[in-house]
Amino acid sequence: MSAALPLPARLDTQGPRYTSYPTADRFGDGFGQTDLLRALHERKPAPLSVYVHIPFCESVCYYCACNKVITKHHERATPYLDALGTEIGLYHKALGGRQPVTQMHFGGGTPTFLSDEELTRLMGMLAEAFDYTDDAEVSIEVDPRTADPGRLAHLRRLGFNRLSFGVQDFDPDVQQAVHRVQSYESVEALIVSARELGFVSTNVDLIYGLPKQTAESFARTIAQVSALRPDRIALYAYAHLPERFKPQRRINADELPDAASRLQMLRSAIESFGEQGYDAIGMDHFALSTDSLAVAKREGRLHRNFQGYSTRPDCDLVGLGVSAIGRIGPTYSQNAKTLAEYHEAVDRAELPVIKGLWLDADDLMRRDAIMALMCRGRLEHAEIERAHGVVFAERFAAELTQMQAFVDMGLVTLEPRAIQVSPDGWNFVRAVAMVFDKYVRAPGSTARFSRIA
Ligand SMILES: C[S@@+](CC[C@H](N)C(=O)[O-])C[C@H]1O[C@@H](n2cnc3c(N)ncnc32)[C@H](O)[C@@H]1O
Ligand code: SF4
Incomplete structure (x- = not known):
């Protein structure tokens, strides 16, 4: 990362680590x-x-x-x-x-x-x-x-x-x-x-x-x-x-x-x-x-x-044990977060799950986009189009427009059919990935996440 790079104001914020999406x-x-x-x-x-x-x-x-x-x-x-x-x-x-x-x-x-x-x-x-x-x-x-x-x-x-x-x-x-x-x-x-x-x-x-x-x-x-x-x-x-x-x-x-x-x-x-x-x-x-x-x-x-x-x-x-998270098929689930609740459920011979989510088609597609950026720093339109049957540039027109701010900071380049995270951008990749997170956009919704830098 270049030592001269100033901290862009919008990166000194909070964001998820995307160990899951949603x-x-x-x-x-x-x-x-x-x-x-x-x-x-x-x-x-x-x-x-x-x-x-x-x-x-x-x-x-x-x-x-x-x-x-x-x-x-x-x-x-x-x-x-x-x-x-x-x-x-x-x-x-x-x-x-x-x-x-x-x-x-x-x-x-x-x-x-x-x-x-x-x-x-x-x-x-x-x-x-x-x-x-x-x-x-x-x-x-x-x-x-x-x-x-x-x-x-x-x-x-x-x-x-x-x-x-x-x-x-x-x-x-x-x-x-x-x-x-x-x-x-x-x-x-x-x-x-x-x-x-x-x-x-x-x-x-x-x-x-x-x-x-x-x-x-x-x-x-x-x-x-x-x-x-x-x-x-x-x-x-x-x-x-x-x-x-x-x-x-x-x-x-x-x-x-x-x-x-x-x-x-x-x-x-x-x-x-x-x-x-x-x-x-x-x-x-x-x-x-x-x-x-x-x-x-x-x-x-x-x-x-x-x-x-x-x-x-x-x-x-x-995921086994108190508070453990699991991912089975198109679901995520989390176990009881206190020992008392965990023991109560298991004593009843029940799986101690207290919350979770079925991912819909949009969640699955956005997860693929976010994980491609987080893991490879590159998102090819074609991989989303093949897996999810959409035209990427149409489906994600708003996200591509938002990406322009990262292009201006030198953190991303927009190729005709791909989004490429630059070496500097790699250190702020979760801010880039966040563009594809439909839930995080609501005002105040980032308040629970840790700082990016
Ligand atoms: C469960 S702990 C590791 C195992 C063991 N309990 C230990 O402390 O050696 C997991 C890791 O989460 C990280 N961690 C915990 N709280 C954190 C926080 N508030 N911010 C960032 N990292 C944190 C620490 O690096 C810690 O080693
Ligand atoms: S970081 Fe300390 S308090 Fe946290 S889990 Fe590890 S040992 Fe326990």
């Missing part, structure tokens, strides 16, 4: 178990992706926007695993038996809140209902404060082959300001051991825009992370929404870096990762140029799902 705030409570069972029944047989949400964390990080339950009571995991077992059984029945799985991801909260024995039990329950394909990606989010090389060895034995570590920032002042203190040495030991244990890929999560961060301090964190050589890096913009996420009220807003510093952090990170052999994959993500994600990006084979960018073609997703 975005989760559009899911409605008119969608329930009957709808989900119908979608499961009607789905075409194909390998599945499975997400398992473990909500517990021992202590709160003030910036956190994830669905979590803070507790030191590890015994709370037992009834939760019982409920997950019931939910897995309900899916097994609804899907008509043991299904092939190509991707399994444990997220949270903190999946490594579970003990080694509990993780073994959970993997056993999943193995009864799902059959991993030979090349399945089995990944887990690891809070470095809850793991050591011995735990990683156990995860490897259980079949996990990918790890993601929450790091956020190595600066001691920033770590204190967000109530998450962890040493560089502990993360280094984990990454070294992950490599020795034969994990296919390690990822590190970072956040810029946190309190007490400066361009200089963050540059040090970036250099430290690059030195560890994780295969992938997720660099998130801090989403400060204290009215929605209570722990964020403990962050002193005066200590947050301003928009100019945030942009400088993003720019230097992009530049520095580039110099260190990392390719920018798309919004938030970097990968060593030899990593499968970087190869897929170069070959135009990227996909996007709730876990971010993926090399795997889109497939149906079963």
